[in-house]
Amino acid sequence: MIDFDPLEKHLARLLERHDRARAPWTYDDLIERMQDRRLDAMVRRLGDGPVDLASVRAAWAAGAGPLHPDHAKALETAYLGETNLPWYAENLYAHLGRGHPLLADFFRRWVAEEDQHGRAFEIYLLMDRAVPSAEMLDAKTTMLRAGRPAPAVDPFEIMVYTSIQELSTRVFYARLARVVADPLLADLLRRVQADESLHLAFYRDAVRLALRQRPELAEVVHRGLMGFREPVTVLPDYEERKALIWDTGISNLKVFRTEVVEPLLTYWGLEDSAARARWAG
Ligand SMILES: [Fe+2]
Ligand SMILES: [Fe+2]
Numbered sequence: 001m002i003d004f005d006p007l008e009k010h011l012a013r014l015l016e017r018h019d020r021a022r023a024p025w026t027y028d029d030l031i032e033r034m035q036d037r038r039l040d041a042m043v044r045r046l047g048d049g050p051v052d053l054a055s056v057r058a059a060w061a062a063g064a065g066p067l068h069p070d071h072a073k074a075l076e077t078a079y080l081g082e083t084n085l086p087w088y089a090e091n092l093y094a095h096l097g098r099g100h101p102l103l104a105d106f107f108r109r110w111v112a113e114e115d116q117h118g119r120a121f122e123i124y125l126l127m128d129r130a131v132p133s134a135e136m137l138d139a140k141t142t143m144l145r146a147g148r149p150a151p152a153v154d155p156f157e158i159m160v161y162t163s164i165q166e167l168s169t170r171v172f173y174a175r176l177a178r179v180v181a182d183p184l185l186a187d188l189l190r191r192v193q194a195d196e197s198l199h200l201a202f203y204r205d206a207v208r209l210a211l212r213q214r215p216e217l218a219e220v221v222h223r224g225l226m227g228f229r230e231p232v233t234v235l236p237d238y239e240e241r242k243a244l245i246w247d248t249g250i251s252n253l254k255v256f257r258t259e260v261v262e263p264l265l266t267y268w269g270l271e272d273s274a275a276r277a278r279w280a281g
């Protein structure tokens with residue numbers, strides 16, 4: 001197990017960098033813009049016409065974001081990934097945070113920020129009824145009941161895993177933001193993506209520091225890249241969701257290899273042809 005104590009001052013610098021770089025954000029902008037869009041649709045549709053419940057409802061419905069159902073499903077999948085946070089928190093705190101005060105300090109910020117992501121996606125999905133809410137709740141319950149085993153127990157191996165996970169998430173949100181028809185959602189995704197970038201920066205740089213100290217840990221990186229599984233794999237309809245997402249082009253094996261595996265290997269100064277081949281598709 002790696003000793004993080006010699007890296008203390010470097011980790012403190014990474015933590016400070018995170019705090020300096022993160023622009024706090026709230027739900028106000030999202031909610032106000034969603035409300036304004038509804039109100040605008042209502043004003044335009046209702047005009048001087050009759051204000052009965054049916055026409056108000058129709059006008060209200062017209063104010064929903066122009067989101068393709070496949071993109072809504074992709075966002076719901078992202079939401080489910082974010083919302084299993086209680087399990088990630090338990091696993092990561094037990095094996096990463098508990099033994100080291102500085103890592104615990106970062107970890108607590110990370111929990112708060114990840115929680116905000118899931119809630120923001122939930123607000124968007126529910127307010128616009130982008131997916132049937134009963135199905136979404138069912139899937140959430142299934143996800144939480146399935147739990148999530150710890151991806152590793154060694155702190156270094158966990159940070160390899162979280163580096164892959166954070167970059168994979170960032171890439172997913174960036175690519176989803178590029179294709180969604182709703183600019184409001186694209187803005188939200190970019191905002192969350194900025195948080196994921198900062199999470200990635202902490203874990204990825206901590207891994208690089210540890211690799212410099214102990215180059216033989218490249219073997220652990222290799223293991224992490226070969227065995228990586230995203231959290232939503234616990235969902236019973238995971239394969240269907242994956243097929244749908246791949247069809248949209250938002251993600252696939254090639255994207256994972258070229259935008260996640262290869263940039264990480266380059267950043268860590270590693271050559272790992274087996275890991276590249278594993279994700280060659
Ligand atoms: Fe997140
Ligand atoms: Fe994150």
